[in-house]
Amino acid sequence: MGEIDRSAAAAQGFAAHGAGDRERLRVVVAGGGIAALELVLALDDLASEQTDVLVLAPNSEFVYRPYAVREPFSYASAACYPIDRIVRDAGAELLSDELAWVEPDRRALHTAGGERIAYGALAIAVGAHPRPRYKHALTIDDRRLDEILHGLVQDVEEGFVHSVAFVVPPRMAWPMPIYELALMTAARAYDMNVPMTATIVTPEEAPLAIFGEGASEEVARILERAGVRMITSAYAEVIRAGEVMIDPGDRRLEVDRIVALPELYGPAVRGVPAGDHGFIRVDRYGRVPDVGPIFAAGDAVEFAVKHGGVSSQQADVAARSIAALAGAPVEMVAFQPILRGMLLTGERPRYLSARITGGHGFSSEVTDVPMWSPASKVVSRYLGPYLDGLDTEAARRR
Numbered sequence: 351m352g353e354i355d356r357s358a359a360a361a362q363g364f365a366a367h368g369a370g371d372r373e374r375l376r377v378v379v380a381g382g383g384i385a386a387l388e389l390v391l392a393l394d395d396l397a398s399e400q401t402d403v404l405v406l407a408p409n410s411e412f413v414y415r416p417y418a419v420r421e422p423f424s425y426a427s428a429a430c431y432p433i434d435r436i437v438r439d440a441g442a443e444l445l446s447d448e449l450a451w452v453e454p455d456r457r458a459l460h461t462a463g464g465e466r467i468a469y470g471a472l473a474i475a476v477g478a479h480p481r482p483r484y485k486h487a488l489t490i491d492d493r494r495l496d497e498i499l500h501g502l503v504q505d506v507e508e509g510f511v512h513s514v515a516f517v518v519p520p521r522m523a524w525p526m527p528i529y530e531l532a533l534m535t536a537a538r539a540y541d542m543n544v545p546m547t548a549t550i551v552t553p554e555e556a557p558l559a560i561f562g563e564g565a566s567e568e569v570a571r572i573l574e575r576a577g578v579r580m581i582t583s584a585y586a587e588v589i590r591a592g593e594v595m596i597d598p599g600d601r602r603l604e605v606d607r608i609v610a611l612p613e614l615y616g617p618a619v620r621g622v623p624a625g626d627h628g629f630i631r632v633d634r635y636g637r638v639p640d641v642g643p644i645f646a647a648g649d650a651v652e653f654a655v656k657h658g659g660v661s662s663q664q665a666d667v668a669a670r671s672i673a674a675l676a677g678a679p680v681e682m683v684a685f686q687p688i689l690r691g692m693l694l695t696g697e698r699p700r701y702l703s704a705r706i707t708g709g710h711g712f713s714s715e716v717t718d719v720p721m722w723s724p725a726s727k728v729v730s731r732y733l734g735p736y737l738d739g740l741d742t743e744a745a746r747r748r
């Protein structure tokens with residue numbers, strides 16, 4: 351019997367269980383990414399006595415996505431961690447399946463594998479769906495970034511490519527990777543003594559504007575020193591290979607290659623009301639309005655910034671709300687996003703942070719040393735230190 355059967359049996363036991371154990375809230379967490387795992391670890395800390403947690407995820411490994419940007423430059427692959435270990439360490443159970451749809455009135459969900467599972471609280475952290483916006487560009491897909499961009503990096507190294515546009519579509523996906531790819535490509539060309547122009551075309555008013563003025567000005571200086579050009583407040587169309595049309599101004603940029611971010615769409619889960627582009631609307635406490643005890647966190651949620659650190663904070667907010675609902679001695683806390691990010695530059699990384707309000711960063715700063723610990727790329731209260739522990743354990747075994 352494989353893992354799926356074991357997990358399915360565990361889930362059936364989980365669904366049936368409850369009559370004699372009423373005081374424990376049955377929580378189902380759908381997702382196996384940053385938000386879901388942060389939420390499960392937070393629940394273990396806040397309400398392990400008051401909750402039984404089942405994680406519903408199709409992936410057997412958790413891939414640390416942010417480091418995928420280094421893969422085309424022949425660095426090590428992004429780290430992977432077994433989900434079953436993380437879930438087990440958090441005192442939860444794992445069902446290898448997917449959330450298909452929800453019956454909020456009956457407090458039950460259905461999985462793609464045909465299970466019906468009752469819940470006392472449901473947390474949806476299934477991420478967003480990236481879709482390429484431009485047919486004639488290489489669109490970032492972190493599941494196979496090496497395959498998509500390795501050829502481009504090789505062509506830069508060998509002097510076949512002298513100009514690359516890095517394009518952000520009108521709706522920004524994740525803020526960091528396009529800057530990191532532009533900086534690392536420029537650094538590689540410089541190291542190989544190859545003349546090359548990298549240009550970032552973005553609707554942002556300034557580089558990484560979401561991190562606020564102070565950080566953005568420093569990022570602009572880093573880009574300038576690296577020879578990366580910026581075209582800001584720009585809406586791009588890629589009408590054919592090598593040609594970017596820029597609005598306003600009817601400008602045309604001709605380049606050897608074009609790399610683009612995808613656009614993100616929400617998961618549009620049947621039974622759960624969706625906002626714009628299928629993202630799930632939540633209140634300041636991570637609750638989905640008008641559907642009973644359903645919560646959501648991470649890229650699946652309708653929020654202007656899609657970022658692992660923000661996803662973790664949303665997960666912590668939802669976990670506190672669920673813990674309070676379960677009767678644990680904790681208070682709900684409203685979401686007050688702080689943006690933190692490690693920017694890979696091709697040289698030493700920089701650490702950016704800002705509070706965000708109304709889609710803008712303030713008290714923003716850039717430092718050469720991390721302002722958080724561990725110095726991870728995704729800043730999270732529980733997942734970062736937990737993964738750091740797994741890394742230390744693995745290093746000791748080597």
Ligand SMILES: Cc1cc2nc3c(=O)[nH]c(=O)nc-3n(C[C@H](O)[C@H](O)[C@H](O)COP(=O)(O)OP(=O)(O)OC[C@H]3O[C@@H](n4cnc5c(N)ncnc54)[C@H](O)[C@@H]3O)c2cc1C
Pocket residue numbers: 380381382383384385386406407408409415416417418419447448449450475476477478492524526527647648649650656657658659660661690691692727728729
């Ligand atoms: C190349 C790249 C670089 C980035 N760099 C940074 C960075 O430096 N710092 C930073 O903070 N953020 C960064 N981000 C953003 C960050 O990775 C995302 O914001 C974060 O992964 C969102 O987490 P999530 O758990 O909401 O979604 P995801 O990471 O997308 O995880 C969703 C999970 O849900 C599972 N799932 C999908 N559908 C279902 C279903 N129906 N039922 C159950 N499970 C399901 C998936 O298998 C997956 O495990 C980067 C992203 C990319 C792509």
